[in-house]
Amino acid sequence: MLFLVIALLLLGTLLGAAAYLPWPVTVVLGAVVLVWLLVFTARERRRRSSAGRA
Numbered sequence: 001m002l003f004l005v006i007a008l009l010l011l012g013t014l015l016g017a018a019a020y021l022p023w024p025v026t027v028v029l030g031a032v033v034l035v036w037l038l039v040f041t042a043r044e045r046r047r048r049s050s051a052g053r054a
Contacts (some may be wrong), residue, residue, distance in 0.1 A: 007036065
C-alpha cells in the first residue's frame with residue numbers, strides 16, 4: 001500500500017510537471033506509470049488468488 005501512495009505522489013508531481021514537458025515525454029512517462037500499475041495489479045491478483053487456495 002505504501003508503494004501505491006508513493007506512486008500517486010509521483011504521479012501528482014509528474015502531472016504538475018506535464019504542463020512544462022513536451023508531449024512525447026509526457027506520453028512516455030504516462031505509459032511507464034501505466035505499465036507499472038498493470039504489473040502491480042497482476043502481481044496482487046496472483047498473490048491473492050494463491051493465498052485463497054491455501
